[in-house]
Amino acid sequence: MSDRDSGRGDAHLHRLVLFSDAVFAIAITLLAIEIHPPEHWHGAADLFGQMGPKLLSYAVSFAVIGVCWFSHRRVFSRLVRADGGLDFTNFLVLGLIGLLPLGTELLWEQRGGQALPIYVGQVALIGVAMGAVWGYAAFIGKLTEPMPAAEAWFIWLRVTLLPGLMCGLTMFSIVHPWGWALMALLVFGLSWLGRRIVRAPAKAA
Amino acid sequence: MSDRDSGRGDAHLHRLVLFSDAVFAIAITLLAIEIHPPEHWHGAADLFGQMGPKLLSYAVSFAVIGVCWFSHRRVFSRLVRADGGLDFTNFLVLGLIGLLPLGTELLWEQRGGQALPIYVGQVALIGVAMGAVWGYAAFIGKLTEPMPAAEAWFIWLRVTLLPGLMCGLTMFSIVHPWGWALMALLVFGLSWLGRRIVRAPAKAA
Amino acid sequence: MSDRDSGRGDAHLHRLVLFSDAVFAIAITLLAIEIHPPEHWHGAADLFGQMGPKLLSYAVSFAVIGVCWFSHRRVFSRLVRADGGLDFTNFLVLGLIGLLPLGTELLWEQRGGQALPIYVGQVALIGVAMGAVWGYAAFIGKLTEPMPAAEAWFIWLRVTLLPGLMCGLTMFSIVHPWGWALMALLVFGLSWLGRRIVRAPAKAA
Amino acid sequence: MSDRDSGRGDAHLHRLVLFSDAVFAIAITLLAIEIHPPEHWHGAADLFGQMGPKLLSYAVSFAVIGVCWFSHRRVFSRLVRADGGLDFTNFLVLGLIGLLPLGTELLWEQRGGQALPIYVGQVALIGVAMGAVWGYAAFIGKLTEPMPAAEAWFIWLRVTLLPGLMCGLTMFSIVHPWGWALMALLVFGLSWLGRRIVRAPAKAA
Numbered sequence: 140m141s142d143r144d145s146g147r148g149d150a151h152l153h154r155l156v157l158f159s160d161a162v163f164a165i166a167i168t169l170l171a172i173e174i175h176p177p178e179h180w181h182g183a184a185d186l187f188g189q190m191g192p193k194l195l196s197y198a199v200s201f202a203v204i205g206v207c208w209f210s211h212r213r214v215f216s217r218l219v220r221a222d223g224g225l226d227f228t229n230f231l232v233l234g235l236i237g238l239l240p241l242g243t244e245l246l247w248e249q250r251g252g253q254a255l256p257i258y259v260g261q262v263a264l265i266g267v268a269m270g271a272v273w274g275y276a277a278f279i280g281k282l283t284e285p286m287p288a289a290e291a292w293f294i295w296l297r298v299t300l301l302p303g304l305m306c307g308l309t310m311f312s313i314v315h316p317w318g319w320a321l322m323a324l325l326v327f328g329l330s331w332l333g334r335r336i337v338r339a340p341a342k343a344a
Numbered sequence: 345m346s347d348r349d350s351g352r353g354d355a356h357l358h359r360l361v362l363f364s365d366a367v368f369a370i371a372i373t374l375l376a377i378e379i380h381p382p383e384h385w386h387g388a389a390d391l392f393g394q395m396g397p398k399l400l401s402y403a404v405s406f407a408v409i410g411v412c413w414f415s416h417r418r419v420f421s422r423l424v425r426a427d428g429g430l431d432f433t434n435f436l437v438l439g440l441i442g443l444l445p446l447g448t449e450l451l452w453e454q455r456g457g458q459a460l461p462i463y464v465g466q467v468a469l470i471g472v473a474m475g476a477v478w479g480y481a482a483f484i485g486k487l488t489e490p491m492p493a494a495e496a497w498f499i500w501l502r503v504t505l506l507p508g509l510m511c512g513l514t515m516f517s518i519v520h521p522w523g524w525a526l527m528a529l530l531v532f533g534l535s536w537l538g539r540r541i542v543r544a545p546a547k548a549a
Numbered sequence: 550m551s552d553r554d555s556g557r558g559d560a561h562l563h564r565l566v567l568f569s570d571a572v573f574a575i576a577i578t579l580l581a582i583e584i585h586p587p588e589h590w591h592g593a594a595d596l597f598g599q600m601g602p603k604l605l606s607y608a609v610s611f612a613v614i615g616v617c618w619f620s621h622r623r624v625f626s627r628l629v630r631a632d633g634g635l636d637f638t639n640f641l642v643l644g645l646i647g648l649l650p651l652g653t654e655l656l657w658e659q660r661g662g663q664a665l666p667i668y669v670g671q672v673a674l675i676g677v678a679m680g681a682v683w684g685y686a687a688f689i690g691k692l693t694e695p696m697p698a699a700e701a702w703f704i705w706l707r708v709t710l711l712p713g714l715m716c717g718l719t720m721f722s723i724v725h726p727w728g729w730a731l732m733a734l735l736v737f738g739l740s741w742l743g744r745r746i747v748r749a750p751a752k753a754a
Numbered sequence: 755m756s757d758r759d760s761g762r763g764d765a766h767l768h769r770l771v772l773f774s775d776a777v778f779a780i781a782i783t784l785l786a787i788e789i790h791p792p793e794h795w796h797g798a799a800d801l802f803g804q805m806g807p808k809l810l811s812y813a814v815s816f817a818v819i820g821v822c823w824f825s826h827r828r829v830f831s832r833l834v835r836a837d838g839g840l841d842f843t844n845f846l847v848l849g850l851i852g853l854l855p856l857g858t859e860l861l862w863e864q865r866g867g868q869a870l871p872i873y874v875g876q877v878a879l880i881g882v883a884m885g886a887v888w889g890y891a892a893f894i895g896k897l898t899e900p901m902p903a904a905e906a907w908f909i910w911l912r913v914t915l916l917p918g919l920m921c922g923l924t925m926f927s928i929v930h931p932w933g934w935a936l937m938a939l940l941v942f943g944l945s946w947l948g949r950r951i952v953r954a955p956a957k958a959a
Contacts, residue, residue, distance in 0.1 A: 154775065154827055160359065161571075161779030164366030168442045169787060172374060176450045183462055201442070205435045209428070212359055223824070230820045237783045237816070245791045257798055365564065366776075369571030373647045377579060381655045388667055406647070410640045414633070417564055570769065574776030578852045582784060586860045593872055596860075611852070615845045619838070622769055 152221040155229060159211060162233045167204045169240045170197050196247040200239055203262055203306055207236065207269070210298055214273050217294070218282045225282060228275045231268040235261065255310055263303025270299030293336045297329055357426040360434060364416060367438045372409045374445045375402050401452040405444055408467055408511055412441065412474070415503055419478050422499070423487045430487060433480045436473040440466065460515055468508025475504030498541045502534055562631040565639060569621060572643045577614045579650045580607055606657040610649055613672055613716055617646065617679070620708055624683050627704070628692045635692060638685045641678040645671065665720055673713025680709030703746045707739055767836040770844060774826060777848045782819045784855045785812055811862040815854055818877055818921055822851065822884070825913055829888050832909070833897050840897060843890045846883040850876065870925055878918025885914030908951045912944055 174193045180186040187194070211232070218225075242261045245254045276282040277291040304325060312318030379398045385391040392399070416437070423430075447466045450459045481487040482496040509530060517523030584603045590596040597604070621642070628635075652671045655664045686692040687701040714735060722728030789808045795801040802809070826847070833840075857876045860869045891897040892906040919940060927933030 150831065151827070154771065156359065157362065157772065158775045158779055158823065160363045161366055161776055162783055164363055165370055165780055165783040167438070168367055168370040168374065169783060171442050171446055172377070172787070173790075174443075174446050175378075176446070176453055180458075182458065186462065197443070198439070201435070201439045205431075208363065209431055212356070212431075216355065226820075226824055226827075230816070233782070234813070234816045237786050238812070241786055241789050241791070248791055253795075253797065257801065361564065362567065365568045366571055369568055370575055372643070373572055373575040373579065376647050376651055377582070379648075379651050380583075381651070381658055385663075387663065391667065402648070403644070406640070406644045410636075413568065414636055417561070417636075421560065566769065567772065570773045571776055574773055575780055577848070578777055578780040578784065581852050581856055582787070584856050585788075586856070586863055590868075592868065596872065607853070608849070611845070611849045615841075618773065619841055622766070622841075626765065 149220065152215070152218060155221050155226060156215055159215075159229060159233060160208075162236060163204060163208045163211070166236045166239055167201060167208075170200050170204070170243055173240070173244055192247045196243050199246070199306075199309070200243040202309075203265075203302070204236065204239060206305060207232075207265055207302060210269055210301065214269065214276070214294070214298060217284060217286070218276055219284050220282050222280050222282065224275050224280050225272065228268070228272040232265060232272060235265045235268055259303065259307045259310055262306040266299050266302035269302070270295055273298045289336050293333060297333065301329070354425065357420070357423060360426050360431060361420050364420075364434060364438060365413075367441060368409060368413045368416070371441045371444055372406060372413075375405050375409070375448055378445070378449055397452045401448050404451070404511075404514070405448040407514075408470075408507070409441065409444060411510060412437075412470055412507060415474055415506065419474065419481070419499070419503060422489060422491070423481055424489050425487050427485050427487065429480050429485050430477065433473070433477040437470060437477060440470045440473055464508065464512045464515055467511040471504050471507035474507070475500055478503045494541050498538060502538065506534070559630065562625070562628060565631050565636060566625055569625075569639060569643060570618075572646060573614060573618045573621070576646045576649055577611060577618075580610050580614070580653055583650070583654055602657045606653050609656070609716075609719070610653040612719075613675075613712070614646065614649060616715060617642075617675055617712060620679055620711065621682075624679065624686070624704070624708060627694060627696070628686055629694050630692050632690050632692065634685050634690050635682065638678070638682040642675060642682060645675045645678055669713065669717045669720060672716040676709050676712035679712070680705055683708050697746075699746050703743060707743065711739070764835065767830070767833060770836050770841060771830050774830075774844060774848060775823075777851060778819060778823045778826070781851045781854055782816060782823075785815050785819070785858055788855070788859055807862045811858050814861070814921075814924070815858040817924075818880075818917070819851065819854060821920060822847075822880055822917060825884055825916065826887075829884065829891070829909070829913060832899060832901070833891055834899050835897050837895050837897065839890050839895050840887065843883070843887040847880060847887060850880045850883055874918065874922045874925060877921040881914050881917035884917070885910055888913045904951050908948060912948065916944070 174190070174197060177186070177189040180189055238261065242258050246258050248254070273295050277286075277295065283291070305322065308318050308322040308325065312322060379395070379402060382391070382394040385394060443466065447463050451463050453459070478500050482491075482500065488496070510527065513523050513527040513530065517527060584600070584607060587596070587599040590599055648671065652668050656668050658664070683701075683705050687696075687705065693701070715732065718728050718732040718735065722732060789805070789812060792801070792804040795804060853876065857873050861873050863869070888906075888910050892901075892910065898906070920937065923933050923937040923940065927937060
């Protein structure tokens with residue numbers, strides 16, 4: 140089938156992107172569905188006090204899905220066609236995204252800090268699955284535009300590690316505020332590294 | 345990445361619009377998900393009597409999301425490309441839209457009028473976030489088609505203020521019917537102002 | 550704004566169709582969300598016996614949304630551009646579609662037949678709203694391809710009456726089986742009439 | 755209407771695919787919506803121990819929808835236009851897909867094995883509905899690109915039988931591990947057969 144389809148790889152890729160977008164959009168909107176107003180409240184301060192943990196969890200998970208969508212969009216903007224292997228690895232990502240509303244619920248129900256590492260682990264796993272998408276596309280399925288190996292490996296590293304690291308650092312920084320500096324360092328470092336790796340072949344060419 | 349992507353800004357913009365549409369569509373459909381028929385009812389009049397507040401809240405929030413979608417569509421119809429900053433500001437809008445089902449529930453559960461200002465505040469915040477989208481796109485990211493500064497500022501003002509003003513005036517008008525006149529004035533005034541500002545440069549050109 | 554946008558009417562129309570499709574798709578999928586398996590059951594026969602009314606309501610509402618989507622697709626396939634008025638009338642349709650999961654719940658919870666006329670009324674109202682979409686598009690907004698007035702009026706009639714008539718006749722036919730003959734007559738009659746009206750101007754031309 | 759629309763079959767087909775994708779995406783994301791964290795848990799091992807059956811059911815149903823989406827995409831990639839009959843048969847598929855969250859709930863609530871055959875039956879029914887889509891498209895509506903009859907029948911067989919067989923074999927293999935060998939045989943056998951049937955006319959041509 141794959142060779143048959145190759146002439147229409149674009150349509151396949153297009154449909155896969157639309158399908159993924161729909162799953163991202165639904166997961167992000169379902170985050171709020173289990174949040175209900177408290178039974179009794181008096182004034183806005185009391186309301187927000189009572190709903191604080193839920194709204195915070197919502198904001199965190201919204202940001203997580205946002206970062207994942209952003210990463211997904213960037214990965215797919217480098218692809219020129221799709222095949223069954225991409226379908227499969229992409230489904231792993233979507234399956235984990237679909238579980239985020241559940242992870243978010245876990246986050247706001249548990250106060251003892253037990254849920255935190257599980258949540259961060261789930262987000263890190265999304266990164267790993269996204270790395271599998273890119274790894275398959277770049278190294279096995281050859282679905283990308285031509286690019287230097289260094290760039291392909293750099294993208295793989297960024298895609299795989301970023302979600303887990305950013306989420307873990309965010310959680311860490313809430314307790315230890317100097318973690319934010321670490322995060323800024325991470326983001327700018329990766330961005331600087333990315334620019335160097337991307338430019339290098341451009342100079343060589 | 346942003347300069348790399350610039351040649352495909354359209355694909356990025358297209359995907360962002362589709363993603364936003366999906367979030368709007370899901371939020372608008374989830375509005376009704378917490379509405380259930382009453383346990384006991386006799387005849388249509390009794391049914392609608394009991395469900396009145398919920399159906400009214402549904403109608404109000406449906407109109408709010410409708411207005412926001414309309415505004416979002418108009419803003420994005422003026423853009424020619426997208427970048428990471430647009431992704432980010434747009435996510436703020438979507439995050440607030442995703443909370444509207446919750447705000448709606450708040451609206452129908454509270455009779456004491458405490459929920460009203462919170463709901464209006466949430467809608468006003470959506471306007472502010474939408475203003476951030478347009479402000480970023482027009483003044484920082486330069487993502488729009490070329491347009492006179494006056495027009496860009498007028499759109500920013502309209503986009504930022506309209507949702508909150510319209511929602512607040514609607515609520516106000518339910519108690520003080522002459523508020524509707526104020527609303528009509530607002531809509532027609534803005535429309536007239538918009539036409540003048542848009543025409544002015546056309547004459548000058 | 551409308552004249553400004555007119556050059557891009559297609560993009561507007563495209564986005565409106567996608568948005569509507571998403572709402573239809575979500576509403577149709579949410580139909581099943583309140584259906585849960587019974588607490589206790591023994592064997593498939595018992596399970597289906599207990600879940601019968603819910604599955605039947607699901608099937609009816611699925612068919613209703615299917616017919617409405619079909620009708621919506623046909624109406625929009627005749628349009629060449631969109632404007633704010635189309636947005637508005639279309640939102641009326643979507644608002645009623647979004648309430649169908651609620652109507653379906655009403656249908657399966659009430660055995661006394663009280664819910665039936667309310668449900669049929671809701672479906673009939675969707676037809677009326679769809680008629681408003683077509684009426685606006687064809688006679689006020691002039692958004693359609695050029696077509697003879699007879700055809701436009703015929704489409705308006707079909708779009709407005711069909712959902713309510715088909716739904717009412719289906720319910721009627723469950724009790725009085727000869728209602729199915731009436732329904733077949735209605736469908737074939739309208740189809741025959743449609744063909745005559747559409748062909749007439751083709752002959753004249 | 756059908757002859758009228760024929761010139762725009764592509765737009766119809768496109769809209770039908772988007773609509774189906776949205777339903778698939780929503781159903782797949784709703785799978786997790788009824789999964790909630792347990793009341794009490796201590797440590798990750800306990801949490802996963804308690805949530806095991808639900809997460810396993812989620813994974814199974816996610817894979818089922820994934821396979822169905824894959825199959826749906828392949829079927830529709832062979833179509834060149836759409837008509838009302840395709841709408842209708844496709845709605846049967848979507849209606850069964852929309853019931854999968856319910857089937858999944860059944861799966862994790864029942865331990866006695868009673869739910870298993872019902873679930874497998876539901877998945878097999880999706881295959882049958884998908885076979886109806888392809889059967890209608892290939893043999894009645896003539897909506898496909900030209901292809902040899904042998905290939906059309908082979909696709910029909912694969913599309914009809916695969917979901918039920920794969921799901922049934924997976925369930926069987928959990929109890930009898932040698933079932934996995936049977937499944938591998940099935941997948942590779944069908945793939946080999948498919949290649950032979952597709953190549954044969956290519957050689958003849």
